[in-house]
Amino acid sequence: xxxxxxxxxxxxxxxxxxxxxxxxxxxxxxxxxxxxxxxxxxxxxxxxxxxxxxxxxxxxxxxxxxxxxxxxxxxxxxxxxxxxxxxxxxxxxxxxxxxxxxxxxxxxxxxxxxxxxxxxxxxxxxxxxxxxxxxxxxxxxxxxxxxxxxxxxxxxxxxxxxxxxxxxxxxxxxxxxxxxxxxxxxxxxxxxxxxxxxxxxxxxxxxxxxxxxxxxxxxxxxxxxxxxxxxxxxxxxxxxxxxxxxxxxxxxxxxxxxxxxx
Amino acid sequence: xxxxxxxxxxxxxxxxxxxxxxxxxxxxxxxxxxxxxxxxxxxxxxxxxxxxxxxxxxxxxxxxxxxxxxxxxxxxxxxxxxxxxxxxxxxxxxxxxxxxxxxxxxxxxxxxxxxxxxxxxxxxxxxxxxxxxxxxxxxxxxxxxxxxxxxxxxxxxxxxxxxxxxxxxxxxxxxxxxxxxxxxxxxxxxxxxxxxxxxxxxxxxxxxxxxxxxxxxxxxxxxxxxxxxxxxxxxxxxxxxxxxxxxxxxxxxxxxxxxxxx
Numbered sequence: 001x002x003x004x005x006x007x008x009x010x011x012x013x014x015x016x017x018x019x020x021x022x023x024x025x026x027x028x029x030x031x032x033x034x035x036x037x038x039x040x041x042x043x044x045x046x047x048x049x050x051x052x053x054x055x056x057x058x059x060x061x062x063x064x065x066x067x068x069x070x071x072x073x074x075x076x077x078x079x080x081x082x083x084x085x086x087x088x089x090x091x092x093x094x095x096x097x098x099x100x101x102x103x104x105x106x107x108x109x110x111x112x113x114x115x116x117x118x119x120x121x122x123x124x125x126x127x128x129x130x131x132x133x134x135x136x137x138x139x140x141x142x143x144x145x146x147x148x149x150x151x152x153x154x155x156x157x158x159x160x161x162x163x164x165x166x167x168x169x170x171x172x173x174x175x176x177x178x179x180x181x182x183x184x185x186x187x188x189x190x191x192x193x194x195x196x197x198x199x200x201x202x203x204x205x206x207x208x209x210x211x212x213x214x215x216x217x218x219x220x221x222x223x224x225x226x227x228x229x230x231x232x233x234x235x236x237x238x239x240x241x242x243x244x245x246x247x248x249x250x251x252x253x254x255x256x257x258x259x260x261x262x
Numbered sequence: 263x264x265x266x267x268x269x270x271x272x273x274x275x276x277x278x279x280x281x282x283x284x285x286x287x288x289x290x291x292x293x294x295x296x297x298x299x300x301x302x303x304x305x306x307x308x309x310x311x312x313x314x315x316x317x318x319x320x321x322x323x324x325x326x327x328x329x330x331x332x333x334x335x336x337x338x339x340x341x342x343x344x345x346x347x348x349x350x351x352x353x354x355x356x357x358x359x360x361x362x363x364x365x366x367x368x369x370x371x372x373x374x375x376x377x378x379x380x381x382x383x384x385x386x387x388x389x390x391x392x393x394x395x396x397x398x399x400x401x402x403x404x405x406x407x408x409x410x411x412x413x414x415x416x417x418x419x420x421x422x423x424x425x426x427x428x429x430x431x432x433x434x435x436x437x438x439x440x441x442x443x444x445x446x447x448x449x450x451x452x453x454x455x456x457x458x459x460x461x462x463x464x465x466x467x468x469x470x471x472x473x474x475x476x477x478x479x480x481x482x483x484x485x486x487x488x489x490x491x492x493x494x495x496x497x498x499x500x501x502x503x504x505x506x507x508x509x510x511x512x513x514x515x516x517x518x519x520x521x522x523x524x
Contacts, residue, residue, distance in 0.1 A: 001320060017279075017290040024286035028279040031300055038293055043510030051522035052507055058263060092515035156511055245314055248305030249418055253354035260313035 002244055004035045005231075008049070008056065009077030012126070012215060012223075014040030020217035022224040029228060033241040034072060045081040045095045046103030053110050070115035072236055075227060076107055079125035079176040080213060083168055089159050090167040101179040108187050119234040121227065122184045122191040124177035126219065127198050129205035132212030133166040168213065190233060192226040264506055266297045267493075270311070270318065271339030274388070274477060274485075276302030282479035284486040291490060295503040296334060307343040307357045308365030315372050332377040334498055337489060338369055341387035341438040342475060345430055351401035351421050352429040363441040370449050381496040383489065384446045384453040386439035388481065389460050391467035394474030395428040430475065452495060454488040 007013050007023050016023030017038060027036040039056050041049070058069075082095035082103075095103065104122070111120050138160055161167060177195030184191035198204045198219065205212070208219030215223065231237065246259040269275050269285050278285030279300060289298040301318050303311070344357035344365075357365065366384070373382050401421040423429060439457030446453035460466045460481065467474070470481030477485065493499065508521040 014293050015290070017286050017293060019282060021286070021290070024279050024283070024289065027286065027289070027300060028277070028283070031276050031279060031302065035299055037297055038289060040293065041507055043513070048513075048518065048522060051519065055507065092513075092518055156513065156515060159515065245303055245317065251305070251310075251354075251418065253418060253421065256310065256354055257313065260310055 002033070002035050003241070004037050004071040005030070005236075006037045006039055006057070006071050006074045007077070008039045008074055009123070010040065010044050010081050011042035012040070012080060013038070013075070013077050014042045015214065016040060016220070016223075020220050022215070022220040022227065025220070025224040026227060029224075029238070030241070032243050032245075032247070033238065034236075037071075043081060043093060044078070045084075045093050046078045046100050046107065047082075047095045049078055050103050050106055053107065057110075057114065070118050073119040073121060073231060073234065074111055074115075075121045075123055076104070076111075077123040078104070078107075079180055080168070080173065083125055083128075083172045083176040085167060085169065085172060088165055088167040089161045089163060092159075097175050097179050100176055101183055104180060104183045105187070108183070108189060119231070119236065120189050121230050121234075122180055122189055123223070123227070124180040124191065124193050124195045125173050126194050126209065126213070126215065127204065128166070128168045128170040128173045129209050129212035130166040130169055132205065132209060133168060134161075134164070134212075136161065136211055166212075190230045192223070192230060194223065194226070197226065198222060264295070264297050265503070266299050266333040267292070267498075268299045268301055268319070268333050268336045269339070270301045270336055271385070272302065272306050272343055273304035274302070274342060275300070275337070275339050276304045277476065278302060278482070278485075282482050284477070284482040284489065287482065287486040288489060291486075291500070292503070294505050294507075294509070295500065296498075299333075305343060305355060306340070307346075307355050308340045308362050308369065309344075309357045311340055312365050312368055315369065319372075319376065332380050335381040335383060335493060335496065336373055336377075337383045337385055338366070338373075339385035340366070340369075341442055342430070342435065345387055345390075345434045345438040346401075347429060347431065347434060350427055350429040351423045351425060354421075359437050359441050362438055363445055366442060366445045367449070370445070370451060381493070381498065382451050383492050383496075384442055384451055385485070385489070386442040386453065386455050386457045387435050388456050388471065388475070388477065389466065390428070390430045390432040390435045391471050391474035392428040392431055394467065394471060395430060396423075396426070396474075398423065398473055401429040428474075452492045454485070454492060456485065456488070459488065460484060 023038055030036060081093040082100040084090040084093040086094045108120055111118060174195055181191055181193055198208045201207060208216055210216045251259045285298060285300055292298060343355040344362040346352040346355040348356045370382055373380060401423050436457055443453055443455055460470050463469060470478055472478045513521045
């Protein structure tokens, strides 16, 4: 059984297998070594994530019977929705920053208890381009599949932005990013400081963000590269992972079947 | 546990999570409903596939303990390497067309025995642009990850094309595509007739093939669309599959936690 890496997060994770997405790039990078498993839930914050942890990640007994159970790694990428402002149109997604920090700690505890050897990688929310957020007609972003399903299964209308103020600010996102980095420091967990990392580049607003929040191809590339770098730091790389079945370059052209004797 | 769709095949499957790849597009399409699991093996033909089936797909007992075991569907996408000509530079990958047909039947039998309810979807090899193949310096195509690994783990050199003749022809690929469609007909299995489908379009050589064999973004899009269409024909679509956890559009903004009571 191939080892697994779970991607756990909000819409930036859920849409990470879209065109140029960081999740698909990871799956491609590890195409013969690891199963990259998508567990992204558009719109979710850490409060809701905590409520569903047990359902998203199978209980010990069931997991243990499936090839050992413990994944190699889990990326935990929440905060963009927690950081929605409490007095704006996406207020129902807001989680106070102190609670966000406690929730992240609880999520890490859950994983450490369930899978003591699994590498956890935190990712901070990205920066926010407030001007671009104001151009969105609705506060809550939905990816294509959700929109599609919404035709049949939508019970609640999209939250319209009637205030003329962005539902997220870059300063607020920065406070949640700092809290995430603090949690990583307290727990000795690696972290991708995406909020700060992206803002090192000029024109980060357009280069890395599609709508002031979600990622462009370039933004996805940064997440991919940073995740690969952090995984490598944890000892998980193409050089160290076992390749699933012989590579074509390891097959003797004069006696190919030799490679397939068990 | 989310249901699974396995993608089983050669390099056109292995690289399907690359940029614009059909595998990544499927994973994105089913991002809240199905785990799309990559089992692509660059350079493999059906003879080698048969030798590794038991290792690629876990035995009944182990699978049964993992949430039921049987995947929703498996795509079986071989033939491009079987169709290498026996007197050209990639001869070691060649499998005679009669054996190819028997091997496909054996692969289908394996799945029908192991997972009687799983939908199997055959995909024929794509057409070949012989002129483009001749521009390749080597006969055997390796995707990025394999090249990378090859630096450390390559035992056999890339097969150079010194004959000045393509290692694959479109006519030969067509014979294998026909055999694949015949097998599908005999077994009542759905099939994507990729070889014929692509050639319905003018400029298919450049529009759909990157190097005369592997797929461009447009070629990947065709495979994605055809696979989605066939899966829908088997009853597997976003309308029929269960969504994993409440969509954001199903969460009451006035009482979000209501959605997370078990």
